[in-house]
Amino acid sequence: MKAKLGFGLLAVACVFMGTAAAQQTVDGFVIPGNLPLLKLPIVVTTCGQGPGALMFDVICDTAGIPCEERELLTVEEFVSECTGDTAWNVLVIITGTSLKGMGAAGVDVDSEVKRCLALIAAARELGVTIIVAQIEGPSRRTDESDEKSIRAMTPEADLLITRSDVNNDGYFTRIAEEKGIPQIFIEKTLDLQRLLPILFGMN
Amino acid sequence: MRLNKEWTIKGIAMAVTGTILVLAGIAFAQHRNFKEEVVLGPGVTTVRTLGDYFAPLKGGPNDANVFILDSGEPGGTMLVLGASHPEEPATSLTAHLLVENATVEQGKLIVVIHSNPSASTVTRPGDAYPRFFHIETDWGIKKFRMGDRWANPLDSWPDPETYVHFPSGQLLAYMDVRNLNRTWPGRSNGSLAEQTCYAFMRLIEAEGVDIVIDLHEAELEYPIIGTIVAHQKALRIAAMASMTLTAEEFRIGMEISPLALHGLSHREIGDHSNAPALLAETPQPFLDRVRGITDESLLLTGKDEFVMKAGEFGLLYWPIDESGWPIDARVGRHCSTVLKIAEFWTLFNRSKPLVVTSVPRYADVVANGTGYFFQDPATASASKVVYE
Amino acid sequence: MYIHAGIVLGVIVLVFALARFLKLSTELAMLGAALAGLIVHGLVVPSRELVGAFAWFEVPRHIVDGAFTYFDVVLIFLTATLFMNLLKDAGGVAYIVRGIVRRFHRHRALALLFLTVVMLIPGALTGSGTVTVLVVGALVGTVLTYMGVSEVRVTAIVFMCAAMSAAAPPINLWAMMAAAGSNMPYVGFFLPLGVLSVLGALFSMFYLGWRGTPIDLEQIMTELPKPPRGMRWWKVVVPFVVLFGLIAAGRVWPWAMPVLGLPLMFMIAAAIVVLTNLGQLKLIKVISDTVEQLLPLVGVMVVVGILVQVMALSGARGLISLSIVTMPLVAIFATLFIILPVSEGLIQYAVAPLIGVPLILLFNMKGFNPIIALAGMAAMWPVGDMLPPTSVVGRATVMILGFKGRYYSGFAKTCLVPAAFVLLLGSLFVVFSSRLGFLVGG
Amino acid sequence: MAVMVLYYVITALFTVILVRNFIKTRDVQKGILYLAVLMPFVLRLFRLK
Structure with a gap:
C-alpha cells in the first residue's frame, strides 16, 4: 500500500504547486497531501446494494469521467476485466446498505461485506487504488447493517471520501488518522461533480 | 319481580346500545358520504374516471376521478397517484394542489387525488384515526376525509386466508388484498383493489404514460422514509432528483426497487408497462406505533413526544424534534419532488419534454401553508367544481 | 402526554380490577374499563394544537370502530364451531373417534403422532388456535382420554397443540400482521415457523401424553357413544373433504377460484352436514347453542377491540409500545x-401491530434477521392465549373438553413445561436469528 | 359479488340468533355482552361500517 501512496497525479501536483505533502484547499475541498495515485477508468460498486454506486456513476457521466457501475461485481469479473488494455485503475466502494423490503427481499449485509473484502484483496494484488466513499449521508448511517458495511470497508481504503454529516461521532476522522488514510469531506453528494475532476486531474 | 328487574336492566342496556349504534351509524355515514370539493385549475383540460379505462369500475366505489392536464404540445406524459393509502394525507393534498394550480406548458400531466377511493371512506378499526381533517385557507376551513390503508370492507368482502399476489404468486397478509400498493399490476376479475390497479394499467397504456409517481408517507420507525424508490428503468432520474433536491431544498434519499418484492407500484408498473414508476415517501409520525394521543392535531402537526423519545433512543430512521413534521412540510416535499422528477425526465428525454409550472415548491408551501393554494369552491363556477 | 396516557392506563386497570371485584364477568369488566378509559380521556385530554375541545360526538363511533377490530375473526369462530357442532349433533364426531381408536389402539407413538397432525392442520390453515380447539379439540381430547391420559393433561395437550397450530405455517396471523405492518412480504416464514410449531406440538403431545394406560379396545367400544344408525363414513368425510378442498383450491388456483373466505367455507361444510342428515338435526337449537357457547370468546374479541381503540386514542397504547422498545436489547x-x-x-392479535412491528423494526435496525426473529416471536405469542384477562384459547379448550x-x-x-419449552425455543430463535438465516427461503 | 351477498346472509343469520339469545337469556351480564357483540353485526348489516 505504501508504494501506492504517491504524490498525486500531475494535475493535482500542479494545483498544489509542488507542496504536495501539505494539505490544500481547492474549490472548497480540503485535499490532503498524501493522496494515492488516481488513474482512470473507475469501477464502482456498493457494499450493501444501495443506490450509491449508481449516483456516483451518474455524476461521473455528467462530469465526463469514464466509470462503470457494477452493483454485484464479483472477484472473478473484477480480475478478468483488470487484465485487459482498458483495465480499471480505481475501485470505488460505496458504503451503506439498502433495506427496502426487509426480510426475504432485502439484503444480506454479511455476504456483501465478504464480496467487497474479496474485491479489496484482489485490488491490492492488481495494484488498483481503492476509494471507500460514504456519499449518501445520514440515510446510510442509521442502523446496524449500515454500520457493518462502513466499519468493514472504511479501514481498507487508500482514499476516503465522506459526507461530513455522517461524521458526527468522529468515527471517520479517527479511522483516517489511525490508519493514515487520506480523507476528503464533502457536504452534499452533488459536490462530487466538482471534486472528481479535481482528483482525476481533469480541470 | 325478578323478571321485571332483569328486563329493566336489559331495557336500559338496549337503549344505551341503540343510542350508540345510531350515533355511530350517523358518524360512519357522514364519513362515507362526505365529498371533497375540487376546483379545476387552469391546467385541467379533461376530467375522466377510471371506469373510462376499465368499464366494470364505472359508477362503483373505485371509479376515481382522473384529472388530465394536457398542454396540447407534444411531450412526455406523467401520472401522479395520490392517496394510494388514504391514511397518508399529504399525498392526496399534494395531488389536490396540483389539480387546482398546475399548468402544463409541454407534455401532459395526469393526476389522481384518491387512487383507492374506497379506502378513503373508512376509518381503521382499533386505531382511533380521526374521520376528517381540516386545512385553513384564506377563504375559510377546507375539510377532508381521513382514510385507511385498505379498501372499505363494505366494498370488498371477504378477504382470503392469505393473499396470493398476481402474477408472482408471492404470499402477502390477507388484508393486503385490499391494499392498492400490494395489488399491482392487478387483474380484471380480482378484488376491488386488484381491479383498480388493472384499470390504472389500462390508463397507463391508453394515455401513453411515460412515467408514474406514486405518493406516500411513512412512519419514522420504518427504514424507507424521506426517499424516492425507483424502478430500474428510472434510476438515473431518481438519483439526480434525490441529489439535487438534497443540495437545493431538503434532504431526500433514494432506494432501488427490490426485484423480489411484489405488488408494489414501483416494481410492477415498471415491469408490466412502458412507464417506469417512482414512489416518494415523506415522514408522518402519525403512523408510528409508539405515537401518543391519536388525533387530527398529530395528523397535521406531526408533533409527538413519544416518537421523539423513540428518536432519542436511536430507534428512528428519520429525525424529529419539537417542530414535528407539519403537513405543510410534507406537502411541500411532495410538490418539489414531483417537479424535480419532471425536470429530470425532460433532461434525460429531450424529445419528450414535460414542463409543469405554477406549482409551489417546498419553500412556498412551508411559507404560505397548504391552504393558501386551494381555491374557494363557493366562488368558482359550478362547472369547475368536481366532487371527490 | 406521559401523564395523560398514564392516567388513562391507570383508570383502565383500576376499573377492570374493581369490576372483577364486584363479580362482573371478565368481558364486562374489560368493557367497563374501556368505556371508563374513553370517558376519562375525553375529560382530561390536554389542549392540542389546531383542534378544539374533545368531540364527544366521536365517543360512540370509537366504541363501534373498536368493536369491529376482530369482526372477521368472530365470524370465523362462529361458523367453524357451528360446523363442528352440527357434525357432533349428527353423530359424526363419535364416528371418527371410534375409527381412530380402532385403527391406532396398538401403537401409542403412532397414535400420538397422528393426533398431533390432526391438531396442527386446522390452525395451520386458518391461523386460529381457537378454530383448532373448536373443530378437532373434542375429538382429540376424547381419544386421548381413552388412551388413559388424565383429564388435566388432555386439556393441556389440546391447548398447547392448538397454540402451536396457530403458530404453524402457512398461516400465522401474528407474523402476517407484523410483516404487513413493517412492509415485509410474508415470505420465508414457512420453514422457521414449521420447525418451531412442529417441535412445540410434538414435545407437548409426547411429554404430556406418553404416560397412560394401554387401550382396552373392547371396553372402549362399549363406552364410546354409538353413532346413529344412519351414519356412514362418507357423511363424515365429505364435509371435511369439501372444507379442506376449498381451502386448498384457494391456494392451488388462487386466481381461478373466487375468494370465499373461511366463514363461507365453514358454512358450506355445515350445509353439507345438514343436507346429508336431513330431518335429523335440530338446526335452530344447534345455532343458538353455538352462539351461546361462544359468547364469552366472541364477546372478549369485541371488547378487546374497543379497549385497543381507546388505548390507541389516548396514547396508552403508544406508551406501552414505547416502554418496550426503549428497553435495553438484553433486557x-x-x-x-x-x-x-x-x-x-x-x-x-393486536399485539402484532402494537408490539411486533416496533420490535421487528428494532431488531432489523440492530442487524438481526427479521424473518427468523419474527417467526420466533410468532410462536411465542399463541402460548399467551391461556393467560388472563382474555384467555381465549385456554377458555375454549376448557369449555369444549x-x-x-x-x-x-x-x-x-x-x-408450564411444554410452554417453557416453546418460549425458550422462540427466544433462542430471536437471539440467534442472524445465525439461523439458512432457515429462510421456505 | 355473489359471495359478498352470502356474507350478508351469514351476518343476518347470526344477528337474528344473537337477538333471540339476548331475549331468552336470564343472565343480565350475558344480555349486555350479547348487545356488545351485536353492535358490529347490526352496523355491517345496514352497510354503515
Whole structure:
C-alpha cells in the first residue's frame, strides 16, 4: 500500500504547486497531501446494494469521467476485466446498505461485506487504488447493517471520501488518522461533480 | 319481580346500545358520504374516471376521478397517484394542489387525488384515526376525509386466508388484498383493489404514460422514509432528483426497487408497462406505533413526544424534534419532488419534454401553508367544481 | 402526554380490577374499563394544537370502530364451531373417534403422532388456535382420554397443540400482521415457523401424553357413544373433504377460484352436514347453542377491540409500545418470554401491530434477521392465549373438553413445561436469528 | 359479488340468533355482552361500517 501512496497525479501536483505533502484547499475541498495515485477508468460498486454506486456513476457521466457501475461485481469479473488494455485503475466502494423490503427481499449485509473484502484483496494484488466513499449521508448511517458495511470497508481504503454529516461521532476522522488514510469531506453528494475532476486531474 | 328487574336492566342496556349504534351509524355515514370539493385549475383540460379505462369500475366505489392536464404540445406524459393509502394525507393534498394550480406548458400531466377511493371512506378499526381533517385557507376551513390503508370492507368482502399476489404468486397478509400498493399490476376479475390497479394499467397504456409517481408517507420507525424508490428503468432520474433536491431544498434519499418484492407500484408498473414508476415517501409520525394521543392535531402537526423519545433512543430512521413534521412540510416535499422528477425526465428525454409550472415548491408551501393554494369552491363556477 | 396516557392506563386497570371485584364477568369488566378509559380521556385530554375541545360526538363511533377490530375473526369462530357442532349433533364426531381408536389402539407413538397432525392442520390453515380447539379439540381430547391420559393433561395437550397450530405455517396471523405492518412480504416464514410449531406440538403431545394406560379396545367400544344408525363414513368425510378442498383450491388456483373466505367455507361444510342428515338435526337449537357457547370468546374479541381503540386514542397504547422498545436489547431478550404471552393475553392479535412491528423494526435496525426473529416471536405469542384477562384459547379448550378442574393450579400449571419449552425455543430463535438465516427461503 | 351477498346472509343469520339469545337469556351480564357483540353485526348489516 505504501508504494501506492504517491504524490498525486500531475494535475493535482500542479494545483498544489509542488507542496504536495501539505494539505490544500481547492474549490472548497480540503485535499490532503498524501493522496494515492488516481488513474482512470473507475469501477464502482456498493457494499450493501444501495443506490450509491449508481449516483456516483451518474455524476461521473455528467462530469465526463469514464466509470462503470457494477452493483454485484464479483472477484472473478473484477480480475478478468483488470487484465485487459482498458483495465480499471480505481475501485470505488460505496458504503451503506439498502433495506427496502426487509426480510426475504432485502439484503444480506454479511455476504456483501465478504464480496467487497474479496474485491479489496484482489485490488491490492492488481495494484488498483481503492476509494471507500460514504456519499449518501445520514440515510446510510442509521442502523446496524449500515454500520457493518462502513466499519468493514472504511479501514481498507487508500482514499476516503465522506459526507461530513455522517461524521458526527468522529468515527471517520479517527479511522483516517489511525490508519493514515487520506480523507476528503464533502457536504452534499452533488459536490462530487466538482471534486472528481479535481482528483482525476481533469480541470 | 325478578323478571321485571332483569328486563329493566336489559331495557336500559338496549337503549344505551341503540343510542350508540345510531350515533355511530350517523358518524360512519357522514364519513362515507362526505365529498371533497375540487376546483379545476387552469391546467385541467379533461376530467375522466377510471371506469373510462376499465368499464366494470364505472359508477362503483373505485371509479376515481382522473384529472388530465394536457398542454396540447407534444411531450412526455406523467401520472401522479395520490392517496394510494388514504391514511397518508399529504399525498392526496399534494395531488389536490396540483389539480387546482398546475399548468402544463409541454407534455401532459395526469393526476389522481384518491387512487383507492374506497379506502378513503373508512376509518381503521382499533386505531382511533380521526374521520376528517381540516386545512385553513384564506377563504375559510377546507375539510377532508381521513382514510385507511385498505379498501372499505363494505366494498370488498371477504378477504382470503392469505393473499396470493398476481402474477408472482408471492404470499402477502390477507388484508393486503385490499391494499392498492400490494395489488399491482392487478387483474380484471380480482378484488376491488386488484381491479383498480388493472384499470390504472389500462390508463397507463391508453394515455401513453411515460412515467408514474406514486405518493406516500411513512412512519419514522420504518427504514424507507424521506426517499424516492425507483424502478430500474428510472434510476438515473431518481438519483439526480434525490441529489439535487438534497443540495437545493431538503434532504431526500433514494432506494432501488427490490426485484423480489411484489405488488408494489414501483416494481410492477415498471415491469408490466412502458412507464417506469417512482414512489416518494415523506415522514408522518402519525403512523408510528409508539405515537401518543391519536388525533387530527398529530395528523397535521406531526408533533409527538413519544416518537421523539423513540428518536432519542436511536430507534428512528428519520429525525424529529419539537417542530414535528407539519403537513405543510410534507406537502411541500411532495410538490418539489414531483417537479424535480419532471425536470429530470425532460433532461434525460429531450424529445419528450414535460414542463409543469405554477406549482409551489417546498419553500412556498412551508411559507404560505397548504391552504393558501386551494381555491374557494363557493366562488368558482359550478362547472369547475368536481366532487371527490 | 406521559401523564395523560398514564392516567388513562391507570383508570383502565383500576376499573377492570374493581369490576372483577364486584363479580362482573371478565368481558364486562374489560368493557367497563374501556368505556371508563374513553370517558376519562375525553375529560382530561390536554389542549392540542389546531383542534378544539374533545368531540364527544366521536365517543360512540370509537366504541363501534373498536368493536369491529376482530369482526372477521368472530365470524370465523362462529361458523367453524357451528360446523363442528352440527357434525357432533349428527353423530359424526363419535364416528371418527371410534375409527381412530380402532385403527391406532396398538401403537401409542403412532397414535400420538397422528393426533398431533390432526391438531396442527386446522390452525395451520386458518391461523386460529381457537378454530383448532373448536373443530378437532373434542375429538382429540376424547381419544386421548381413552388412551388413559388424565383429564388435566388432555386439556393441556389440546391447548398447547392448538397454540402451536396457530403458530404453524402457512398461516400465522401474528407474523402476517407484523410483516404487513413493517412492509415485509410474508415470505420465508414457512420453514422457521414449521420447525418451531412442529417441535412445540410434538414435545407437548409426547411429554404430556406418553404416560397412560394401554387401550382396552373392547371396553372402549362399549363406552364410546354409538353413532346413529344412519351414519356412514362418507357423511363424515365429505364435509371435511369439501372444507379442506376449498381451502386448498384457494391456494392451488388462487386466481381461478373466487375468494370465499373461511366463514363461507365453514358454512358450506355445515350445509353439507345438514343436507346429508336431513330431518335429523335440530338446526335452530344447534345455532343458538353455538352462539351461546361462544359468547364469552366472541364477546372478549369485541371488547378487546374497543379497549385497543381507546388505548390507541389516548396514547396508552403508544406508551406501552414505547416502554418496550426503549428497553435495553438484553433486557428485551431476557423478558420476551414474559412480554409476548402476557401482551397476547391482554389484547390478542393486536399485539402484532402494537408490539411486533416496533420490535421487528428494532431488531432489523440492530442487524438481526427479521424473518427468523419474527417467526420466533410468532410462536411465542399463541402460548399467551391461556393467560388472563382474555384467555381465549385456554377458555375454549376448557369449555369444549368440559374440564372441571382448576384453571390455574390445574390446567395452566400442567402447560408450564411444554410452554417453557416453546418460549425458550422462540427466544433462542430471536437471539440467534442472524445465525439461523439458512432457515429462510421456505 | 355473489359471495359478498352470502356474507350478508351469514351476518343476518347470526344477528337474528344473537337477538333471540339476548331475549331468552336470564343472565343480565350475558344480555349486555350479547348487545356488545351485536353492535358490529347490526352496523355491517345496514352497510354503515
